[in-house]
Amino acid sequence: MSPDDPMLPVAYRVEKVTKETRDTFTLVTRRVDRAPRHAFEPGQFSMLYVCAVGELPISISGDTADKQNLTYTVRSVGQVTNQLVSLGVGDTLGVRGPFGVPWPVEEARGKDVVVVAGGIGLAPLRPVLYHILRRREEYGRLVLLYGARSPQDQLFRKELTQWSQAPESRVLTTVDYGGVNWHGHVGVVTTMFRYVRLRPERTIAMVCGPEIMMRFVARELETRGVERSQIRVSMERNMKCGCGFCGHCQYGPDFICKDGPVFSYDRIQSRMEAYEI
Amino acid sequence: MPRFFRLDEPALDGLIEALRQQGYTAVGPRVRDGAVIYDEISSVADLPQGWASEQEAGKYRLNRDPSAGPFDYVIGPSSWKQWLHPPEARLFAAERENGAFRILPNTTSAPRYALVGVRACELAAIAIQDRVLLGDRYTDPIYQARRKALFVVAVNCTRSAATCFCASMQTGPRAVEGFDLALTPVGNGRQYLGETGTDAGAAVAGELGWPEAPPEMMSEAAETVRAAARAQTRNVALEGLAEALTAAAEHPRWETVAKRCMACGNCTLACPTCFCTTVEDTSTVDGARAERWRKWDSCFTQSFSYIHGGSVRTSVKSRYRQWLTHKLAYWQQQFGTPGCVGCGRCITWCPAGIDLTEEARALRA
Known part of the structure; x- marks a missing residue:
């Protein structure tokens, strides 16, 4: 079989596991054969294979500047993710990819960047934040709006604080259920827009979260004057191959795996408003 | 020669x-x-x-x-x-x-x-x-x-x-x-x-x-x-078909055909262009050896569109719509050709006798 078979995983070893929340873990992985890690861009995903269990598309949540490791943040919601989060240091997993269209970090140069994340949707956006903060002067204002179910479900809490202290950067978080000790904001992430003043003509937005959240965020951004073409969303569908063969991730005329997962809102707006596409 | x-x-x-x-x-x-x-x-x-x-x-x-x-x-x-x-x-x-x-x-x-x-x-x-x-x-x-x-x-x-x-x-x-x-x-x-x-x-x-x-x-x-x-009696009018079907996502005909469609997937198995596959993992009892197999799949199954939280296409209507729209419209945009060659297998082998040519015509009306 040809060595460039896109269906063959490459073995990576788990180097470090961080418990982010009760059900979400970050795995830092390194190639077993010591060859250079796969190159990736912010927003791309890998197909992660757990031997004898299965394979899933998982976005890369690590820094592109980390030339040794590929990092993934996984929420345990099913058979394969349960196994992924139970991997310990020294265990092996299979990696294919990376696949997909990345976030528009080059196009965003010189613009204000609004990053809107819901739940685990912050993971595929973290590489964007690393990228911008490393080149802070090349970008305009940075705003991160992040919604989680509860304070305990917030990812990357230490980093949220660090990011909020970067120059010209704001981080606003909200939760669905606060509990008695929460003094922050409660409500869906769209309600956070009232606290930020956008400069719509120079703003590009990158949005990742549940589909319904992305729909309402995109509408909100549009209401505030951001052009549809300047709103990017990251879509999710069932995926078996990542390379356009299995057909599962079709979304109208697009394959999420190769035409996405990051789409311009103007391309998919009508599909997002329809049911069961 | x-x-x-x-x-x-x-x-x-x-x-x-x-x-x-x-x-x-x-x-x-x-x-x-x-x-x-x-x-x-x-x-x-x-x-x-x-x-x-x-x-x-x-x-x-x-x-x-x-x-x-x-x-x-x-x-x-x-x-x-x-x-x-x-x-x-x-x-x-x-x-x-x-x-x-x-x-x-x-x-x-x-x-x-x-x-x-x-x-x-x-x-x-x-x-x-x-x-x-x-x-x-x-x-x-x-x-x-x-x-x-x-x-x-x-x-x-x-x-x-x-x-x-x-x-x-x-x-x-x-x-x-x-x-x-x-x-x-x-x-x-x-x-x-x-x-x-x-x-x-x-x-x-x-x-x-x-x-x-x-x-x-x-x-x-x-x-x-x-x-x-x-001698052929059936036909599909290709001119403008992809555009018409793409615009027909909310056409009432999908409801009508969904009442007849059993979502059995026969059409996708008989179709010579349908390419969708799934994967299955097998392993020995002790887990020491595993294999990964690719198998034909059908967009008519509910599991086909499963993501965490449920399937995207739960109704038979949406699954038939996906299949037909893919075949006659999206395929054109994806690969520059329709996904249908006119062999008629999906018509013959549909247990309900659903006729792709008839559906395509009705969806343009």
Whole structure:
């Protein structure tokens, strides 16, 4: 079989596991054969294979500047993710990819960047934040709006604080259920827009979260004057191959795996408003 | 070197034998379980001589017809994708030791098939799967290896079934390209006009010493195939179809057809272009060895669109809409061609007799 078979995983070893929340873990992985890690861009995903269990598309949540490791943040919601989060240091997993269209970090140069994340949707956006903060002067204002179910479900809490202290950067978080000790904001992430003043003509937005959240965020951004073409969303569908063969991730005329997962809102707006596409 | 030859039945036997001698596994039409299917053949005697099919929406009957030659049948439920894009294929094996594992790629070489009796619509279907599995961003090595090793003997159609509509899809009934050799039955289906399409085909023709075809044989063959086209009663109007269907996502017809559709997936299995697959993992009881298999899948199953939280397409309406819209509209945008070749299998083999041509027409209204 040809060595460039896109269906063959490459073995990576788990180097470090961080418990982010009760059900979400970050795995830092390194190639077993010591060859250079796969190159990736912010927003791309890998197909992660757990031997004898299965394979899933998982976005890369690590820094592109980390030339040794590929990092993934996984929420345990099913058979394969349960196994992924139970991997310990020294265990092996299979990696294919990376696949997909990345976030528009080059196009965003010189613009204000609004990053809107819901739940685990912050993971595929973290590489964007690393990228911008490393080149802070090349970008305009940075705003991160992040919604989680509860304070305990917030990812990357230490980093949220660090990011909020970067120059010209704001981080606003909200939760669905606060509990008695929460003094922050409660409500869906769209309600956070009232606290930020956008400069719509120079703003590009990158949005990742549940589909319904992305729909309402995109509408909100549009209401505030951001052009549809300047709103990017990251879509999710069932995926078996990542390379356009299995057909599962079709979304109208697009394959999420190769035409996405990051789409311009103007391309998919009508599909997002329809049911069961 | 002439391109057109005259073959009789012994010459056809000689062709099958010659291909087998060259190391090909010859695959062709055979009668099994009351239908013409494709499987290994060793001589003309294996072909469905004396059989004719009667087809309608939701209906297939194979009837005795003493006048029918070996290639006078109209295509049955099998298609060649079974041989090129197999229903089950092992992607790799893995061996596990102390938390680590090793990937063991497939090492067996691809089978070499000589497909005998490929119809024009089926050549078009192979060209479409080539586009999907070889001509896009990634290449499927399983398909590629089988495809490279292939020898194709096309057979032009002399009869059409009531479910055929290749003429309107501009894919048949005459094979124009994509074959090594093409045959047209003439003289009551017992003689053949042979045509070479590639150097490999010409080499076989030269080796077997076939005589050049007389001009009247060529005109008879052309007329027979034209008559098969004229006999077609179904059609799809391609002009503007992709745009019309893309705009018809909320058309009430989807509700109507969903009441008849059982979401059984027969159409996707019988379709020669449907390419969707899923994967399955197997392992030994101790987990020391695992395998990953790819299997045909169907967009009509609910699990097809499953993501955490539930399936995207829960209603049968949305699944039928996905299938038909993909076939006739999205495919055009994805791969520059419709995903339908007009073979009519989805019409014949739908247990509810749902007719793609009728649905396409209704959705434009």
